[in-house]
Structure formats: C-alpha cells, structure tokens
Amino acid sequence: MQSNQMQAITGKELEYIVDSISNEDLLIKQCAATAAATQNPTIQQACQQYIRSLDHHIDLLVQAIQQHQPLAPTSPQQ
Numbered sequence: 001m002q003s004n005q006m007q008a009i010t011g012k013e014l015e016y017i018v019d020s021i022s023n024e025d026l027l028i029k030q031c032a033a034t035a036a037a038t039q040n041p042t043i044q045q046a047c048q049q050y051i052r053s054l055d056h057h058i059d060l061l062v063q064a065i066q067q068h069q070p071l072a073p074t075s076p077q078q
Helices: 011-037 041-071
Strands: none
Touching (some): 011 041
C-alpha cells in the first residue's frame, strides 16, 4: 500500500541538504569573483547565467526543507 503522505526527512538527509546549500553558495561566490575579475563579456555573461542557476538550486533546496518543517520534531530526539 502506497501512501501519498509526506514523511519527515532524516537527520542525514537534512545534513545533505544543508551541505548542498553551502556548496551552491560557495560556487556563487566563486562565479561572482570570476565575473568581476574578467574583462571578457562572454565569460561574465556565462558566470551570471550560472549564478542564476545556482540561486534556483538553492531556492529548491530551501523549499524542500520548508515543506518538511511541519513534520520536524519540536524537541530534540533522544
């Protein structure tokens, strides 16, 4: 029997999502630095496009956390 009800994410899954957000943020910073350091408009444009893509990925990851927030325990688990 398959249930359509969402299940709480595990601590391991939450850590993975947080690590992914951190990695995406680091890539954004590196792309922004590259775009600022180059005089080549093609590279600047590619970096800006990639930054938009990374921003979108972060938004999706944050949404995943927010969707599971109602299922999170309200006190630390023993």
